[in-house]
Amino acid sequence: MIGLAPFLIFLTIFLLIPTITVITGAFQGNDGGFTLGNVQALTSEAAIRALTNSLILSASTALIGAVAGAILTYLIVSAGPNSLLRRVVLSISGVLAQFGGVTLAFAFIATIGFSGVLTQALRDWPGIDIFGSGWLYGLPGLIVVYCYFQIPLMVIVFAPALDGLRPQWKEAAVSLGASGWQYWRYVGGPLLLPAFLGSALLLFANAFAAYATAAVLVSQGNPITPLFIRSALTSEVLLGQANLGYALALQMIIVVALVMYAYNLLLKRTSRWMA
Secondary structure: OHHHHHHHHHHHHHHHHHHHHHHHHHOEOOOOOEOOHHHHHHHOHHHHHHHHHHHHHHHHHHHHHHHHHHHHHHHHHHOOOOOHHHHHHHHHHHHHOOOOHHHHHHHHHHHHOOOOHHHHHHHHOOOOOOOOOOHHHOHHHHHHHHHHHHHHHHHHHHHHHHHOOOHHHHHHHHHOOOOHHHHHHHHHHHHHHHHHHHHHHHHHHHHHHOOHHHHHHOOOOOOOHHHHHHHHHHOOOOOOOHHHHHHHHHHHHHHHHHHHHHHHHHHHHHHHHHO
């Protein structure tokens, strides 16, 4: 129990106390009294639009990241456990999965921004303007940028599931007359489906809670909920809206909690055959 003390202290300071603060603030008015006004404000047009965009952003990047990452994972796992390709891709994925925030936003701005290297090169020849009307600084741009770390994250979390497929299962299926498609349709696919869905849910939660990259790319407006929270807490125009920020944060906590609960259920189902 003593050995767990540092972890419990860390959990209390950085998880339990902030969560309690958010819940308390969500139901607290500017005068310090109890109110449901902050929660009711979540039904406003701006709050609903921000939540909808956050869900679209998270779902689309989770789907793209899960599919592309699963294909890439299959390719490196098929190369063998000791292959150079596998070691290189897993090492790069471990770095890129954590490559976010200001650095990632700057990299995309410097590459495909208005005066980016690639943008200027394509303008000069063959005369294509990939920047267009500034899509990089809106929801489409966030989807592209988020996929940069979603795909590597999928490789990391999905590789153990593919490694868990035993060669004997495929050999048994082939010996019974099954084709490669039939093996994946009736054996490999159903076994990997819970792990695939669980990984996709993890990617959803990862994108839903991301903030720093979007904060750099989107300097005006609140297209997603994390940026709406920033405005509620720091805006000089919307004064006295800090408790609305707490309500928005509580909304995000509930969504992420539901997603992670579903992820844990799928993870338990996957662990039955990976053991």
